[in-house]
Amino acid sequence: MQQRSRNGINDFAIKLANVNGTGSASANGLLMQAIFRMGVPVSGKNLFPSNIQGLPTWYEIRVSKDGYGARSLDYDLMVAMNAQTYARDIQEVRRGGYVLYDSSWPLDRALWRDDAQFLPIPLAEMCNSRFRNPRERTLLKNIAYAGALVAFLDIDMAVIETLLDEKFAGKKALRESNRQALHIGYDYAREHFSCPLPFHVQTMDANRDKILIDGNTAAALGCVYAGATVAAWYPITPSTSVMDAFREFCERYRREPETGRHNYLVLQAEDELAAIGMVVGACWAGARAFTATSGPGISLMNELLGLAYYSEIPAVIIDVQRVGPSTGMPTRTQQGDLLECAYASHGDTKHILLFPANPGECFEFAVKAFDLAERFQTPVIILSDLDIGMNDWVVPRLHWDDSYRPDHGRILSKEDLDRLPKFYRYSDEDENHVTPRTLPGVSPKGAYVARGSGHNKLGAYTETPDEYQQVMDRLARKHRSAADAVPLPQIEDTARSRIGIITLGGCDPAVREALDLLADGGITADYLRIRGFPFHKSVEEFLYAHDVCFVIEQNRDAQLRALLVLETCVPKDRLRSVLAYGGFPLSARHVVESVSQHVQELTIAGKMKGRSG
Amino acid sequence: MPSIAKPVVRHPSQQTNELGLTIRDYEGTMSTLCAGCGHDSITAAIVRALWEIAMPPHMLGKMSGIGCSSKTPAYFANGAHGFNSAHGRMPAIATGAAAANRDITYIGVSGDGDSLSIGLGHMCHAIRRNVRMVYVIENNGVYGLTKGQFSASADVGSKSKRGESNQFQPIDPVILALGLGATFVARGFSGDKEHLVPILRAAFAHRGLALVDVISPCVTFNDHSGSTKSYLYTRKNELKATAADFVPVREEIVTSIAEEGVTSIAMHDGNIVRFRSVPEGYDPTDRQRVMSFLLDKKNSSEIVTGLLFIDETVDNLHEQNNTSAVPLCQLPYEQLCPGARALDQLQDEFR
Ligand SMILES: Cc1ncc(C[n+]2csc(CCOP(=O)(O)OP(=O)(O)O)c2C)c(N)n1
Ligand code: SF4
Ligand SMILES: [Mg+2]
Numbered sequence: 001m002q003q004r005s006r007n008g009i010n011d012f013a014i015k016l017a018n019v020n021g022t023g024s025a026s027a028n029g030l031l032m033q034a035i036f037r038m039g040v041p042v043s044g045k046n047l048f049p050s051n052i053q054g055l056p057t058w059y060e061i062r063v064s065k066d067g068y069g070a071r072s073l074d075y076d077l078m079v080a081m082n083a084q085t086y087a088r089d090i091q092e093v094r095r096g097g098y099v100l101y102d103s104s105w106p107l108d109r110a111l112w113r114d115d116a117q118f119l120p121i122p123l124a125e126m127c128n129s130r131f132r133n134p135r136e137r138t139l140l141k142n143i144a145y146a147g148a149l150v151a152f153l154d155i156d157m158a159v160i161e162t163l164l165d166e167k168f169a170g171k172k173a174l175r176e177s178n179r180q181a182l183h184i185g186y187d188y189a190r191e192h193f194s195c196p197l198p199f200h201v202q203t204m205d206a207n208r209d210k211i212l213i214d215g216n217t218a219a220a221l222g223c224v225y226a227g228a229t230v231a232a233w234y235p236i237t238p239s240t241s242v243m244d245a246f247r248e249f250c251e252r253y254r255r256e257p258e259t260g261r262h263n264y265l266v267l268q269a270e271d272e273l274a275a276i277g278m279v280v281g282a283c284w285a286g287a288r289a290f291t292a293t294s295g296p297g298i299s300l301m302n303e304l305l306g307l308a309y310y311s312e313i314p315a316v317i318i319d320v321q322r323v324g325p326s327t328g329m330p331t332r333t334q335q336g337d338l339l340e341c342a343y344a345s346h347g348d349t350k351h352i353l354l355f356p357a358n359p360g361e362c363f364e365f366a367v368k369a370f371d372l373a374e375r376f377q378t379p380v381i382i383l384s385d386l387d388i389g390m391n392d393w394v395v396p397r398l399h400w401d402d403s404y405r406p407d408h409g410r411i412l413s414k415e416d417l418d419r420l421p422k423f424y425r426y427s428d429e430d431e432n433h434v435t436p437r438t439l440p441g442v443s444p445k446g447a448y449v450a451r452g453s454g455h456n457k458l459g460a461y462t463e464t465p466d467e468y469q470q471v472m473d474r475l476a477r478k479h480r481s482a483a484d485a486v487p488l489p490q491i492e493d494t495a496r497s498r499i500g501i502i503t504l505g506g507c508d509p510a511v512r513e514a515l516d517l518l519a520d521g522g523i524t525a526d527y528l529r530i531r532g533f534p535f536h537k538s539v540e541e542f543l544y545a546h547d548v549c550f551v552i553e554q555n556r557d558a559q560l561r562a563l564l565v566l567e568t569c570v571p572k573d574r575l576r577s578v579l580a581y582g583g584f585p586l587s588a589r590h591v592v593e594s595v596s597q598h599v600q601e602l603t604i605a606g607k608m609k610g611r612s613g
Numbered sequence: 614m615p616s617i618a619k620p621v622v623r624h625p626s627q628q629t630n631e632l633g634l635t636i637r638d639y640e641g642t643m644s645t646l647c648a649g650c651g652h653d654s655i656t657a658a659i660v661r662a663l664w665e666i667a668m669p670p671h672m673l674g675k676m677s678g679i680g681c682s683s684k685t686p687a688y689f690a691n692g693a694h695g696f697n698s699a700h701g702r703m704p705a706i707a708t709g710a711a712a713a714n715r716d717i718t719y720i721g722v723s724g725d726g727d728s729l730s731i732g733l734g735h736m737c738h739a740i741r742r743n744v745r746m747v748y749v750i751e752n753n754g755v756y757g758l759t760k761g762q763f764s765a766s767a768d769v770g771s772k773s774k775r776g777e778s779n780q781f782q783p784i785d786p787v788i789l790a791l792g793l794g795a796t797f798v799a800r801g802f803s804g805d806k807e808h809l810v811p812i813l814r815a816a817f818a819h820r821g822l823a824l825v826d827v828i829s830p831c832v833t834f835n836d837h838s839g840s841t842k843s844y845l846y847t848r849k850n851e852l853k854a855t856a857a858d859f860v861p862v863r864e865e866i867v868t869s870i871a872e873e874g875v876t877s878i879a880m881h882d883g884n885i886v887r888f889r890s891v892p893e894g895y896d897p898t899d900r901q902r903v904m905s906f907l908l909d910k911k912n913s914s915e916i917v918t919g920l921l922f923i924d925e926t927v928d929n930l931h932e933q934n935n936t937s938a939v940p941l942c943q944l945p946y947e948q949l950c951p952g953a954r955a956l957d958q959l960q961d962e963f964r
Contacts, residue, residue, distance in 0.1 A: 037964065211963035225956070227949040229941035230712045253951040261937045263944055265712045265930075270738040274705035277698075277735070281709025284696055285674070285717065286942035289709065307699050397960050400953040406946055439942070440710075440717050444671040444692030451697040453679075461687070 008199030010040050010065035013072040014149075016079040017089040018142070021053030024081065027142035028059040029392070030167075031149055034159045035063055036212050036394060039204040043069035043509075045391055045585055050237065050330040056085045063201060069393065070510035071587040076199050077152070079145055081123075086111050098197060100148060102141075104128075119193060121148055126184045131177060140181035147185025154196035156203065157186070209397050215388035216292075218359035218398070219318055220245035222366025223290055224253060227406050228316070230289035232267040232278035234297060237330045238386040239320035242292035272297035276304045276315065283314045284450060286439040288370050288406070290316035295324045295337050298344065298381075305379050306345025307452040309475070312426070312437065314373035314409075317381045318366070320389040323583045332583025333386035335505055338559040341381045342533055348472060350479045352380045352486060353533035357508035358388060360395040361487075361531075368487065371407040376482050377434055385554075387585040388506045410436040417445040425450075425459030426471055432485075433478035479534055486532025489539055493526035495519075498608060499599070500546030502575075504530040504560055507552050507586050514591035521592075523599055525550075530560070535567055543570040547608060550595055552578040554586060630667040639663045639670065641688040646681055651803035651829030651844075652751045656688045658806045659720070659749075662813035663690060665859075674710055674719040678703040678732060681758045682724035682751035682829070701732025704739035704748070708930070711744050714940040715931050718817060719746035726756040729765040729784045736786075740793045743821035745929045747813065750786050750824070751803070753831035754842035761834030772839030785911065790824045791904050791922060797823035798903075798922040799857075802847055803830065805918075811886075812920050814859035820881035821929040828916060847916060854895050854906070855888040855919035881925050888920060897923050 018024035025046065032044040043062050049055035062072045078093045080086055080101040086108070090099055095115045101107055103120030112118070127141045150160055160182065168175035189195055220242050223231070233243045243266065250264040269275035275291045282289035293301065298319050308315045323329035324336045341353055352372055354365040365382055373380040410430065417423055417438065425448045426435050435457075438446030448459040456467035457474075493500075503511045508529055515527055528542045528549075543549055543564065551561040558577040565572050578594040580586050602608045629635055639660045644653050663673065670692025677683035679700035686695045698706045707721045728736045728750050739748065754767045763771075766786070767779040790798045797819045801809035809827065816823035828847050830836045836843045841850075876888045876897065888897055896902060903922045910917045937944060951959075 207964075211960050213963045221956075221959075225950055227946050229944065229949065230709060232709060232712075249951075253955065254949070256937060259937075261935050263937050263941065263948060265934050265936055265941060267708065267712060267742075269705065270734050273702060274708075274735050274738065277702045277705025278709030278712065280698075281676075281696070281706035281711075282713035282942070283709075284706070285710040285713035287713035289713065303699055304702060307702075311696075398956060400956045402953045404950075438694070439714075440674050440694035441672055441714055441940075444669075447671060447692050447694050449675070449687050449695035449697055451695075452699055453697065 009202050010063055010204060012076040012199035013060060013062040013074060014077040014079065015075045015089070015092065016059045016061070017082045017085050018057050018059070019082050019084070020049055020051055020055050020057035022142065023139040024057065024059070024142045027146040028061070030160065030163055031146055031155065032061050032392065033163055033212060034155050035061070035201055036207055037159045037163070038156055038201055039207045040201055041065060041067040041069070041206050041394060043394065045071055045387070047584055048331050056082050065204065065206075067206070068509065068513045068588070070513050071585045073587050073589050077197070079149070081145065090116070100145065100152070119152070119189075121145070121185065121188050121192075123185065126188065127181065130180060130184060136177065140177060143178050143181035144185035147182035148189040149185075150182070151186045151189035151195040152193070152197045152200070154200040154202070207394060210394050211397050212392045212394055213359045214241070214390055214392050215356065215359040215362040215384050216241040216320060216390060217245045219292070219362040219366045219382065219384060219389070221249060221398070222363040223316075224249045225400060226288060226367040226370040228288040228290050228370065229264050230267070230278070230282035230287045231264070231291065232269050232275040232282070232289065233291050233293065234269050234272045234275050236294045236297050238322055238390045239292040239294045239297075239318065241390065242318055242320065272300035273303065276301040276317070279315045279317070280304055280308045280313050283373070286411070288316070288374070290318065290370075292318040292320065294320050294322045296327065298337055298340060302345045305351065306347060306349050308379045309345065309349045309351065310452055311450045312377040312435075313450065314377055315379040316366075316369045316373050317379060319381055319383050321383060321385040329583050331386065333506070333554065333585055334581055334583060335383070335385060335507075335554040336559070336581070337383060338555070338563060341383060342563055344381075348476075350476070350534070352376060352378060352479070352482050354380065354382045354486060355504045355531050356382065356384055356388060357505055357529060357531075358395055359393050360398065362388065363398050365487065367404075372482065372485060375407050375409040375434065375485065376432065376478060377409060377437060378478070383505065385506050410434055412436050412438050412446055414443045417443045420445070423448070424457065426455065426457040426474075429474060432481045433474050483534040483536050486534070486536065488536055489531055489542070490529040491527070491538065491542060493542070493545070495524040495526050497524045497526050498547040499523065499525040500528060500542055500549035501525045501552060501595070502528045502530065502542070502549050502560070502564075503552040507554060510586040510588045511552055511591055513588035514595065517588055517592045518595060521596065523596065525595070533563065535564070539564070540568040540570060543568060543574060546574070548574055548576060548602060550576050550578050550598065552586075552591055554580050556581045630664055632667045632669060634664065634667070636660060636664045638692070639690050641686070641691050644685070644688045646684070647833045649832040650681065651753060651831065652682050652685050653688070654803040654806060655749065655751055655809070655827050655829055656685045658809040658813060660689045661806065661810045662817065665810065666814050666817055668718060668817070672717055674707075674717045676703050676707040676710065676719055676721040678723050678727040679758070680724035680727050680756070681831075682722060683727055685722050685751070701727050701730070702735060703727065704732060704735035707746055708739055708742065708744050711746060711930065713942040715745070715936065716940050721746055721748045723748070723750050724757070725750060725752045725754065725764040725766040729786060733765075733784070737789070737793055740790055740795045740822055740824065743796055743927055743929045743933075745819070745821055745931070746823070747816040747819075748822055748824045750826045751829040752786070752826050752842070753829050753835055754840065755831050755835040757831045757834060761831070766842075768841040771841040772837070774834055774837055786824065786826045787921060788904065788907055788911070791900060791907070795824050795922070796821045796924045796927045799823070799825045799920045800916070800918045801825060801827045802851060802918055803827055804844055804848065808853065808856065808918065811857045811859040815857055815880065815886040815920055818859070818880040818882050818884045818886070819923070820925050821927060841914075850914055850916045852910060852915040852917050853891050853919050854917045854921055855890050855897055857920040858887040858889065859884065878923055878925065886920065886923070897921060900924070
């Protein structure tokens with residue numbers, strides 16, 4: 001039940017064990033990209049250390065004709081390039097699987113497995129004799145094993161050659177040494193082993209309308225398309241590439257053609273306190289501004305998130321979550337910032353959260369975040385994670401509707417102000433409980449002092465209980481009304497089961513695969529993926545419509561479950577947690593095992609009435 | 614004595630500036646500070662300077678943090694947007710605002726607690742970036758709003774109201790700013806409005822960040838004997854290095870008669886600032902000599918005031934970034950969105 005039977009063609013997983021800082025990432029990416037170009041559904045997961053050079057790093061490639069993109073824990077082939085981790089890596093291969101290793105040095109017999117097949121290739125030896133420069137030797141050894149994999153997995157050599165042509169356009173010498181290295185591995189594999197292996201790639205046509213993109217790039221692109229002009233940040237893994245990408249896109253699309261002037265400004269702040277401060281300042285002045293950060297940065301931003309919430313200033317924050325608490329494991333993934341973001345800052349604060357599940361939604365939600373932030377005049381936090389943000393995903397091509405115009409919400413123009421007898425910042429509440437704001441530089445009539453200190457609905461300083469509460473109560477209503485504006489949950493309840501499965505964000509592919517596997521094993525369940533907070537009413541309805549709901553998330557403390565308990569009326573005991581928080585992306589196996597076990601226990605305890613699915 | 618009288622009686626002047634506004638048009642709501650607080654006198658100087666330079670009120674952005682000093686933006690320029698933000702974060706928020714709308718003239722009002730402790734990093738970085746803004750520190754040597762704890766600008770040996778003596782080295786924002794490469798550094802005294810107003814006017818004309826440290830006695834917690842930020846002590850120890858004279862462009866022809874001991878500096882916007890240097894040979898364009906002069910006077914407990922240093926040649930944040938002349942927040946969306954075609958083409962690279 002844990003694994004659908006594989007016939008091996010376009011249905012397998014390989015894991016590559018490397019030392020970081022040796023250039024393996026580009027060889028691994030090359031393989032993944034080649035499979036993608038062959039039209040075959042593929043996913044790649046980079047499991048890397050928080051280190052620049054010398055520590056173990058892994059890359060997993062899963063090929064799945066059925067389009068399952070979650071981590072598979074059943075490795076058909078291990079490319080063992082790191083002697084430090086041989087013992088563990090070799091053990092991880094499935095029974096009957098293969099181990100490719102560098103036989104320039106003998107492999108300790110103690111590591112040998114009788115139920116796996118070994119593919120020894122003297123990669124270092126061959127590369128050392130072919131290439132002079134030591135750095136080149138290390139780099140090209142990676143291309144050499146990639147060459148061997150081209151043979152073993154029957155990857156189209158022409159596709160690889162094209163990729164190298166593109167990559168090294170204008171760098172003839174490099175292109176040539178890469179070609180040579182590729183063939184060193186390829187030729188050796190074909191001469192010494194029977195190629196391809198039983199599992200391999202076969203050209204398909206599944207990727208015609210797909211792209212290969214990571215969530216951080218997609219989010220940055222969303223910010224460009226949303227019209228963000230000011231970005232402020234402080235470098236932190238795994239969010240750094242959001243700003244790198246934003247800057248690159250801006251260099252391309254945001255220079256005035258005649259003058260070369262920049263229609264954007266990226267501020268590398270002194271810390272996250274300042275980064276969010278700059279965003280709040282820019283949004284107060286009327287720009288679309290955002291920051292990208294991760295857990296430690298969110299901790300620092302709490303103070304000003306409260307200021308923005310209370311003074312009703314829009315702001316967009318992209319939190320690419322990593323493993324906490326504290327510094328935690330910076331290069332590992334988690335969904336541990338849910339509670340912190342939902343109620344970030346002291347006092348009664350509540351924020352709007354968006355939970356993209358893949359790079360496509362990172363793009364879409366980034367645009368949405370600016371509209372929501374401006375419409376509701378409040379911070380909006382996009383909770384992505386390292387897996388979504390930094391790994392390349394195969395997703396449908398992004399679409400853009402040229403008729404889109406930013407929703408700036410209620411901003412009074414000079415003419416609007418001229419018509420008003422007098423402007424009061426926090427009066428004239430609309431159906432979303434939003435009051436109109438004004439921007440500096442428009443009219444003295446719109447002037448007011450934005451403040452984080454107590455204020456009344458006129459915008460004046462107050463310490464009077466009623467006046468204070470009046471504003472706070474409206475803020476609560478405003479937050480509630482955002483439930484209808486955040487992306488709706490994705491619900492698949494065709495199974496009409498008594499079991500519901502609830503998840504969010506990057507758990508999606510693993511959970512979807514698990515649903516299929518569970519169904520194969522006789523357990524059917526309905527599915528709901530939360531995409532925004534505050535929760536839409538359909539979330540509560542779904543909870544009530546199922547005897548038991550499994551809440552699947554990647555943190556220790558069941559934070560999504562806690563949020564559901566806090567923010568809906570559903571009895572706690574209907575919600576059962578399935579948690580994974582070790583730092584690697586979720587796999588279907590984990591979900592299937594946990595859910596099956598729960599269902600068994602519940603059935604024994606008589607808590608599941610009638611059929612189990 | 615302007616330093617003690619609370620300006621309860623509004624300025625009677627009906628004289629208008631070139632925008633047709635009277636000085637009252639630059640006032641704000643009633644101050645709630647203690648009677649005699651130096652901060653109120655600085656507010657009065659700001660009001661005066663804004664009126665004199667004929668600042669359109671809605672083109673001013675008033676930024677502050679938290680503290681008695683940070684409350685004051687509410688007390689001037691009612692027609693200007695203000696942001697009374699969070700303790701110490703004003704420079705960051707002002708930087709973001711300046712990034713978004715370069716047409717607004719920003720004045721940040723901060724305290725010595727706000728800027729020299731909790732927000733020290735932000736202040737330093739705003740200086741480094743040379744954000745175009747006037748940055749006023751209302752420096753009283755204590756945390757007024759939290760009732761008189763020593764601030765980081767308290768001098769060694771200075772006594773608190775309760776008699777404790779400060780042991781730690783003070784941070785002098787003027788010397789710090791000069792070390793950070795600040796392009797406009799001045800110090801004033803809240804008790805001397807005539808001296809402060811031209812400094813503020815010059816600050817508003819500056820190309821980048823103009824740091825104006827103003828000694829501003831806290832009558833409630835730090836105006837006793839033993840304090841080195843009291844009215845009395847400041848008066849006794851003040852050494853005016855320069856008396857600045859701000860000459861708007863339109864008056865230049867009339868007033869630019871060469872005088873002995875006067876340096877003229879053309880500001881970025883064409884206005885002229887003239888200095889009458891009191892110590893002979895004081896050159897406000899020579900950073901190194903200004904610094905050693907200040908260090909020297911610090912040792913002899915003299916409080917040097919005046920427009921102390923100026924450099925109009927350094928690019929500000931927007932000039933460094935080569936930002937569009939139209940404020941970023943006003944660029945039409947069509948100019949910001951690359952559109953569907955570009956997205957399609959771009960995605961051919963994601964294959
Ligand atoms: C994060 C935070 N910590 C502490 C405070 C309490 N607090 C308010 S004002 C202030 C000091 C103000 O001193 P200063 O900036 O010198 O202003 P002054 O009142 O002297 O003008 C402090 C510590 C606060 N508001 N926020
Ligand atoms: S406590 Fe001091 S700083 Fe605060 S208002 Fe009173 S005199 Fe001014
Ligand atoms: Mg103070």
